[in-house]
Amino acid sequence: MKNLFSMADLTDIEIKALIKRAIELKNGTSPLKREDLYISNLFFENSTRTKKSFEVAERKLGMNLINFEADTSSVKKGETLYDTCKTLEMIGIDILVIRHSQNEYYKELENLGIPVINGGDGSGEHPSQCLLDLMTIYEEFGKFENLDVVIAGDIKNSRVARSNQKALTRLGAKVKFIAPEMWQDKSLGEFVKFDDVIENVDVCMLLRVQHERHEDDNKRSFSKEDYHREYGLTVERYWKLKSDAIIMHPAPVNRDVEIADELVEAEKSKIFEQMRNGMFMRQAILEYIIEKNKL
Structure with missing residues (x-):
């Protein structure tokens, strides 16, 4: 079968x-x-x-x-x-x-x-989310080899992060992660700070903060504002992206948490195209x- x-x-x-x-x-x-x-x-x-x-x-x-x-x-x-x-x-x-x-x-x-x-x-x-993400990336770049991909958010609890890391790495992309320490899974790869990589990424993939999977976490250790400032795509970071970089998010989106509200349908955003x-x-x-x- x-x-x-x-x-x-x-x-x-x-x-x-x-x-x-x-x-x-x-x-x-x-x-x-x-x-x-x-x-x-x-x-x-x-x-x-x-x-x-x-x-x-x-x-x-x-x-x-x-x-x-x-x-x-x-x-x-x-x-x-x-x-x-x-x-x-x-x-x-x-x-x-x-x-x-x-x-x-x-x-x-x-x-x-x-x-x-x-x-x-x-x-x-x-897997189906991963495949549609790969389709979206391929439509934009026509390749996967040597693309710099950063995946930011609730990595530990994210099935999207796991599927995409496996597939993108196999296909030749370079994947790094951004997350609060308590939501990191070092087995997946390298974790970096947003501001250290924002100017070099081709694909900026944001993930939803999954409150329903945080029963055992101290999920109130930071506010929405703190999370957005440290781990989210702010307007200031958006303007540091390369001219041909794209923004992705599997949705649903926590606006002004993972991504500034005004960026959800910005020029570089492929969020609704993913859907x-x-x-x-x-x-x-x-x-x-x-x-x-x-x-």
Whole structure:
């Protein structure tokens, strides 16, 4: 069974093929039509961009979307994730898209007979977000080799940071991180100060402060204003960026925290373009899964 759990599930050639296909779809190429397939999105965490762009992508492929709501499912009766997924397989679902708060939840699904696309696992990985980010970067620069990328924010809790660090490094980019000490994960790479690198970066990627994952952190050790001044993209830092640098953020955005409110739609910002690209990339991912599993 060919699943998409992690960026490690894709070769460099497959990553580039997905980017190419997503750009073709964006430019008007007709998507694969599979009106015979049934798909269900199992989102155990709140989501707007990922869930809705998957839904639009699925409908554009003509797939039959079977609604699933965790709050009204047998999960509330204590059913395991595996039993829920196996039930959906048995009643005829062909593909599952799953977002779950548990890291590597998919390890529980080894006996499942249908493919799974990971819509985000805890603080683990977020492959579809990573792929749409790569698409956005490639559209701008036409390459990844030797690009200077800085990822700033809640690194320890970010599945986006992990997926992007793995993929960008494999593809030849140079990735560094910015974060308060308590949100650093030194296993990912080098941590720097914003003002030491701002003038040299090609891609300035900002991450949301994830308050819902800070139950054990002293999350009030600094104010929003302090965070913005030390770790956010301020207006002053914006004007130090190179002329061809771009700003990215997976959203939702905490305005005036990770990024100054007036910069969200500034000239260098690709934040809303990332959202647009997300639907096309998720179409490409669905086509890839259908093809690889000969559905």
